[in-house]
Amino acid sequence: MVTWQENIQNLIFEIDRNIKEQNDDALTLSNLAKSIGYSEYYLSRKFKEISGMQLRDFLRGRRLVFALKDLRETEEGILEIAIRYGFSSHEAFTRAFKEAYGLTPSDYRVNKFPVVLRTTVKPFDCYLLGIGGTGMAQSAETIKSYFVTIPAHKFLHIRNYESVGYFDFWQKQSIIPGQDSQTICGLLDGIKGKLDDEGGSDSNVGSVQLMAFINEPEGRICSWGIPLAEAYGIRLPQDYTVEIPPQMQVMDVPEGEYIVFEHGTFDFETENQTVEATIEKAMKEFNYAESGYELDLTQGRVFYFYHDCERFWKYIRPVKKVK
Numbered sequence: 184m185v186t187w188q189e190n191i192q193n194l195i196f197e198i199d200r201n202i203k204e205q206n207d208d209a210l211t212l213s214n215l216a217k218s219i220g221y222s223e224y225y226l227s228r229k230f231k232e233i234s235g236m237q238l239r240d241f242l243r244g245r246r247l248v249f250a251l252k253d254l255r256e257t258e259e260g261i262l263e264i265a266i267r268y269g270f271s272s273h274e275a276f277t278r279a280f281k282e283a284y285g286l287t288p289s290d291y292r293v294n295k296f297p298v299v300l301r302t303t304v305k306p307f308d309c310y311l312l313g314i315g316g317t318g319m320a321q322s323a324e325t326i327k328s329y330f331v332t333i334p335a336h337k338f339l340h341i342r343n344y345e346s347v348g349y350f351d352f353w354q355k356q357s358i359i360p361g362q363d364s365q366t367i368c369g370l371l372d373g374i375k376g377k378l379d380d381e382g383g384s385d386s387n388v389g390s391v392q393l394m395a396f397i398n399e400p401e402g403r404i405c406s407w408g409i410p411l412a413e414a415y416g417i418r419l420p421q422d423y424t425v426e427i428p429p430q431m432q433v434m435d436v437p438e439g440e441y442i443v444f445e446h447g448t449f450d451f452e453t454e455n456q457t458v459e460a461t462i463e464k465a466m467k468e469f470n471y472a473e474s475g476y477e478l479d480l481t482q483g484r485v486f487y488f489y490h491d492c493e494r495f496w497k498y499i500r501p502v503k504k505v506k
Contacts, residue, residue: 190219191233198242202249207269210242247283254292255375261288326465327445330476335438336378337423338485340395340416341367341431344402349394352413361430368392370428371417378418392417396486409480436485439501442476446496458496466498479503
């Protein structure tokens with residue numbers, strides 16, 4: 184049975200697609216309601232209940248997000264961008280943009296400060312909400328394990344030394360001013376030049392935001408007996424020099440060797456729990472002695488976690504050659 188969370192998530196995909204295709208007729212409340220088979224009133228009520236915002240505000244915000252990206256990444260005229268995304272004039276666009284981001288489109292184009300994209304779809308992401316994911320269907324995929332060398336890069340992130348897992352991490356961060364998931368995901372989404380970025384407008388691992396675990400003596404002891412700090416952020420090129428948001432920190436990650444445990448695409452509703460158990464088992468049973476490598480527990484080394492139902496589940500753990 185399709186849940187309302189899934190209905191809203193599917194609706195958001197349709198909204199983004201129609202904004203990209205400039206199909207304004209499909210974005211009326213009447214047509215959006217018809218697309219999922221409910222009345223305008225019921226759709227509006229459920230959208231507000233699940234998302235915490237009015238549908239009309241979400242639509243306006245998504246138009247601004249796409250407009251902001253065009254301002255950042257193209258040289259097109261501001262009026263041309265404004266009209267493309269449904270604003271009637273330069274003045275109307277400027278007024279809405281400043282209200283949302285605190286500066287005018289012209290100022291943003293000159294300075295390109297990171298801003299919070301507050302209508303990103305992250306609040307509806309299946310992993311964040313925990314929609315479903317308790318099924319035990321057998322996954323047809325096997326776990327691939329292989330070694331890679333990852334070039335030097337930067338990791339822009341927030342971290343927590345006490346949290347235990349994704350949900351606890353965000354719960355603890357939410358009580359720190361400016362470090363709640365909505366603010367952090369929005370800021371990260373607004374940063375250009377991320378490594379692994381597949382483009383698009385979604386704040387997910389395709390754009391690419393990810394969990395990470397950093398070897399830190401002051402961190403909590405994980406189930407592997409390793410002291411770790413949990414982190415959330417993005418990977419950036421080594422020469423990245425743009426101003427970073429003040430509530431985040433950036434670390435230099437030197438070139439290093441890693442072992443990857445990877446599972447392909449999976450259905451979150453029915454396979455998530457099975458995939459997690461399977462990949463955890465593969466990591467536990469991997470024969471490091473035969474490989475000539477061992478886990479590298481050096482302080483500051485980073486263990487990355489990619490979770491994207493449509494692409495893969497991937498753990499990337501730091502290793503070193505056995506002497």
